[in-house]
Amino acid sequence: MEYSEKVMDHFMNPRNVGVIEDASGVGQVGNLKCGDIMKVYLKIENGRIEDAKFKTFGCGAAVATSSMATELVKGKTLQEALEVTNKAVMEALDGLPPVKVHCSCLAEEALHAALWDYAQKNQMEIHGLKAPVEDIDELHQNENED
Incomplete structure (x- = not known):
């Protein structure tokens, strides 16, 4: 499996x-299939994300996507943060192997x-914000049924 330099950097030296x-908001999701669990903490002041930790x-891909997602939302308004999608996270990391795309979905x-x-x-x-799911597999099952 080939990882980009950015993925490796965020895995080896994760930010946040x-x-x-x-925390103003805390969100936790998991993927029961692969066992990944991700928890994100946000500090929000005056409608902006002042800090984000995870x-x-x-x-490794789950750690890297968490790291990048928290970097991408810092300083953003709530509406701008909502636009940080799994695709935005993947692009910022210069891509992920197909079997690891679910990690970026977990980050989103x-x-x-949160x-x-x-x-x-x-x-x-x-x-545009929807109620969260506990297990991201539920999301993808629903998407596949559409």
């Missing part, structure tokens, strides 16, 4: 690893789950 104690239990979903948590705590709606 850790916990934000008083804890990931999983393969964990991020969206945004959802924040929105729920603050009785607000973020346009």
Whole structure:
């Protein structure tokens, strides 16, 4: 399996690893098939993501996508953060092997789950944000049924 230099860099030197104690929003998703679990913490002030941290239990690609996703959302508005999709994460990492694409989906979903948590705590709606799923396999089964 061939990984890009950026994937290897974010795996070997992940950015934003850790916990934000008083996080504005926390999201956790997993993939029961591969056993990856990703938790994202966001600190949000005045409608902007001031800080983002993650804890990931999983393969190198899962760590790399978590690292890149948290880098991509820092400083963004909530609406801009919602636009950080799995495709954006993959592009920023110069691609992922096909069998590892689900890791970028995990990063997107964990991020969206943290945004959802924040929105729920603050009785607000973020346009286009959907309720999170526990296991990303549910998402892909639903997509395949459409």
